[in-house]
Amino acid sequence: MISYILVHGLGQGPSSWEQVITHISTQVKFHQPCLSTIVKEQTLTYDHLYQGFQEECNKLESPLYLCGLSLGAVLALQYTLEHPQTVKNLILIAPQYKMPTLLLQVQAMLFRFLPGSVFQTTGFSKQDMITISTSIKHLDFTSHLHQITCPCHIICGQKDKANKKAAKQLANLIPHATLTLVEGAGHEVNIDAPLQLANEIKTTWFSVP
DSSP states (O other), X not given: OOEEEEEOOTTOOGGGGHHHHHHHOTTSOEEOOOTTTSSOSSOOXXXXXXXXXXXXXXXXXXXXXXXXXXXXXXXXXXXXXXXTTTEEEEEEESOOSBOOHHHHHHHHHHHHHSOGGGGGGGSSOHHHHHHHHHHXXXXXXXGGGGGOOSOEEEEEETTOHHHHHHHHHHHHHSTTOEEEEETTOOSOHHHHOHXXXXXXXXXXXXXXX
């Protein structure tokens, strides 16, 4: 039995996938881990977040079909590299594989100037967002990407200037990866273009043997 997993991005929650799931099928069971709650009694650094995510995935029946957006794509990518026998299909949306240090510094700086109330709907506190943005900077999966052998589909919004270049590079670095740029969508493809994303997921996951 396949476990289908949808991993949201930073600033989102599991509900960000609702429209996508509706367009796919109400008959398919999806696992949607909540990133703001999977770290127990630890500082919310990226490493602790990944540890919690890994534990959640390890509880599920394999094989795993993983789909992640932004931060969720980074988590899904790392898990696939570390568990190649478990993940059988991978979808990465608005991904990065070598963290853009300058962009993350600017992001953390912007977070510092925003009022804490802005973050209430994300499930993360203001400090959580700053800590994750700072602690993820060391990641660089470049030298390991050739090890991914499962089918991989990379998706990015056509308007997502911050991640489109990395998405194109990643499609060239992962063996046999495919790339789709979604017209009219920005960074949050699951919010901006749920129908188009649902069609991509259906084609990738449910039209394969």
